[in-house]
Amino acid sequence: MEITRIGSGLGDPAAIEALMPELLAFDTVVNRASGLGADFDPIPEDLRHSLTSTSRYRTTLTWIGRIDGVIVAKGVAELRLTSNTDTAEVWCGVHPDHRRRGLGSALLTVMENELRAEGRTALSSYCEIPESVRVAELRGAHLPTETGAGTLPVAVPEVAFLHRRGYGFAQIERCAVAPTATAAGLDLGADADDYVIETWRGPVPEQRLEHIALLKRRMSTDTPGAERFGGEESWDGERVSALDEEKKVRGEEMATALALLDGEPAGFTQVGHSADRPAVGWQGGTLVRREHRGHRLGARLKVANHRSLAERTAVERVYTWNAVENSWMLAINDQAGFSTWAWVGLWTKNRR
Structure with a gap:
């Protein structure tokens, strides 16, 4: 897998604009596979902003993984610039057709190593699990949060992935509508x-x-x-x-x-x-x-x-x-x- 990194506001504007349809399609497929629904599909201006704009307070890094020229994985890191400058909020996703091949781990390793080299040693991440998915796994093993308030099923791939990568399950939030x-x-x-x-x-x-x-x-x-x-x-x-x-x-x-x-x-x-x-x-x-x-x-x-x-x-x-x-x-x-x-x-x- 070939991995490239884009710093917000640092890429060629024409190249970024040409990349937009491909990234929107990838993000949409990943979201639909999650089961969260169309309301959570990517919003074009949000994606464009993450790739082209930065400020004195926050910036975004994006990593893109390709096989034979096709995007198969994507990672994002949100960085604070004026406080908590040792932190980064990271996320990575893999196309449903290319999962269980180690691509997510390979991408996250690159992200973590580059962030650590730049002084970002306190990492956070998240995973979103639809209520229907959590209910379907109620009888299986559950992982409790470090606070003791709430659990998530170990069998859910996103949970297993972060746990295996050494992330501590700090907290759970309820998303409600x-x-x-x-x-x-x-x-x-x-x-x-x-x-x-x-x-x-x-x-x-x-x-x-x-x-x-x-x-x-x-x-x-x-x-x-x-x-x-x-x-x-x-x-x-x-x-x-x-x-x-x-x-x-x-x-x-x-x-x-x-x-x-x-x-x-x-x-x-x-x-x-x-x-x-x-x-x-x-x-x-x-x-x-x-x-x-x-x-x-x-x-x-x-x-x-x-x-x-x-x-x-x-x-x-x-x-x-x-x-x-x-x-x-x-x-x-x-x-x-x-x-x-x-x-x-x-x-x-x-x-x-």
Whole structure:
């Protein structure tokens, strides 16, 4: 297998554009084989952005494996550039027709060795298992997470692969989906407190940039299991604006709900939706600061944001992800009409 590496923004633009149809076809085949469904098919602008754009905060590396000129394997590494610069989030996939031949291991070995040589020694990865697949393997052996909360079937190839490659099964998340109208129609009753919830679509307003930056910093430390995937991330208003600009280039719009108490940020939630797939929403960050918990802010934020989506967009359903030990957020999502779609295993590997 011949392996080539592409650094985001470093390849020849014409060559990248010529490569796009082949990579889109490969990613689509891999996704359909996973059983996750058409909503998870690659979005062209997202793929193009990962190959052509970089920023001072994050960048992407892509490895392509070919046999006789045909793409049979692909790997991706997401790199942080201003904090946690020893980390990398990696993923690799093999075409269904070429599996069980060692190609995934060969590609991942190249990726790991190159990343380690560049100082990226704390690796993380993930695998997404549809609920139907997990249920089908309930009677077989299961691998527990390091937290003790949740398991995945050992017989699932993605689980076996990462376990065999020395990755520790750190955490599991539930991916759930709900009709936008369900949460939008919830009546949580009157709130006897002074919290104010603002909603908007598109870029973060200038007067809220530092508020969102603070909440994103806290996301990297306050969510369950965050310490396993790196330390606190550096966020400021400038980085929030830069992220908004990236999303605009990709044709993605964010719907945001922000909770304030006496003008100070208490929590937020965001949902992104793409012009390429307008009926589908993807949950971004959701956080209620520790000192503001116990006021149903998580539910109130999600309901407010879903109402905004229902009234102002074509989004019909939203997917969300939560750690299984995050029982309070799971309860909020259950109340909002979310049902399990898939399970996401989060894995870590340190190679110092």
